Amino acid sequence: MALQIINAGPPPEEIAERIRTAIAQAMPEAEIVVHPENPGHFAITVIDAVFEGLSRVKQQQRVYGAIADLMAGPSPPVHAIDRLECKVP
Amino acid sequence: MALEEAVHQEIKELVGASDVVLFMKGNRQAPQCGFSATVVGILDSMLPDYQTVDVLAAPHIRDGIKVFSSWPTVPQLYVRGEFVGGCDIIQEMFGSGEIYETLGVEKVEVVQPKIEVSAPAAEALTLAAEEHGGPGRELHLVVDASFQSNLSIAPRTPADVEAIISGASTEFVILLDPISAPRADGITIDVADTPNGQAFKVDNPNAPKVQKMSVKELKAVLDANEPIELLDVRTPEERAIAAIPGAVLLNEEEAARIEGLPRETKLVLHCHHGGRSHQAAEQFIALGFSQVFNVIGGIDAWSQEIDPDAPRY
Structure with a gap:
């Protein structure tokens, strides 16, 4: 049998909450929904007036920039964002 | 997250080193991941020359570029110092034609390739299009860099060109992306028997031979x-x-x-x-x-x- 160790990380709901908090800190007015998908994968929807007039790339950079810490390092809590929707209210 | 001053400076210099800089896994000749290969394929179809940075060869750049760009994935494309996007966005911009303006290159009018379809192949393709196609979902033919062909049903993008089909009266269209189109000119599509049943057989005269x-x-x-x-x-x-x-x-x-x-x-x-x-x-x-x-x-x-x-x- 392979000597595989499964390290239990924090539950997905807790990581989702950390994502939410990190985005809220950078974008205090935003309405934020974070859905855990597969382990380490999340789907995020952010609705904020600051997105007005920004290109899709610039909108997404605002969100990715806010959660960069959670995605950095050799085994980060957030492995990938499967979907990121940025909307203007 | 703050980026070390030295790394920030190094990335800034890489980004400014050329008009078009692609941070990718591997290099232009040998991309080491599918997303990087896709972007290279798109850029190759438009630009004779551009710069690539292999992040696999430099772990500090691989981590650093994500912070520098506020973007969590590689590949990443920079044009004249501006972050343009990753694989999905480049594909989308290629599909809409927006990429030509971003890169400042003339949009090349892609010639419609001529494709000959045998009667049995036409019948099978019509059936496939009726069965799996639908509004906005049409037959696509992709011819990759090794001249391997692949048929699929997918949404039409604005960059797609329609093949001129001869040999059979047809009720369907075959769409090709602008990279596949010139590689597909003059091919014939027939059906052949294989141990697993009937399959499409594509003969491509453009495929390089020994x-x-x-x-x-x-x-x-x-x-x-x-x-x-x-x-x-x-x-x-x-x-x-x-x-x-x-x-x-x-x-x-x-x-x-x-x-x-x-x-x-x-x-x-x-x-x-x-x-x-x-x-x-x-x-x-x-x-x-x-x-x-x-x-x-x-x-x-x-x-x-x-x-x-x-x-x-």
Whole structure:
């Protein structure tokens, strides 16, 4: 049998909450929904007036920039964002 | 998250080093991930020249570029110092045609490829289109860099071109992306029986084939100092008996070096009589090389026609 160790990380709901908090800190007015998908994968929807007039790339950079810490390092809590929707209210 | 000043400075210089800079896994000749390969394919179709940075070779850049761009994935495209996007966004911009303006290149009008479809193939394609297609979902033909064809049903993008179909009265369209279109001009689609049932059979006259080179032509090429890679696919024992001057033994190390070369590099392969080298040549064609030559008659012909001092065996 392979000597595989499964390290239990924090539950997905807790990581989702950390994502939410990190985005809220950078974008205090935003309405934020974070859905855990597969382990380490999340789907995020952010609705904020600051997105007005920004290109899709610039909108997404605002969100990715806010959660960069959670995605950095050799085994980060957030492995990938499967979907990121940025909307203007 | 703050980026170390030195790393920030290094990335800033990389981004500014050229008008178009792609941070990717691997390099332009040998991308090491599918997303990087997709972006390279798109850029290659529009630009003769651009800069790539292999993040696999520099872990601090691999981590650093994500912070620098506020973007969590690689590849990442920069144009004139501005972050443009990753794979999804580049594909989308290519589909809409927006990428031409971003890169500042003329949009090339893609010629509609002519495709011949046999009657049984037309019938099967009509059926497939009716069964799996629907509003906005149509038949696509992709011809990749190794000239392998692939049929699928997918949404139409603004960049797609319609093939001009001949040979059968058809109720369907075949769409091609702008990279596949020129590679597909003149192909025929037929059906063939396989052990797993019927399948489409595509014959593509554009697919590069192994070309023949006589020993006289080889001598002329060598005398003219033309840039070629002359590869000897025999065993080291055979090489000890006789060798063509300038030929390099194709061992694993050498094969790896060749794989990293531009695909238009002229490769000339020889063995004892031309059989083994033909097989090796086919493999380089499959890797996407377009200029692959097999020396007819191998070193035996070389001994007889060019250099009588090279012992025959």
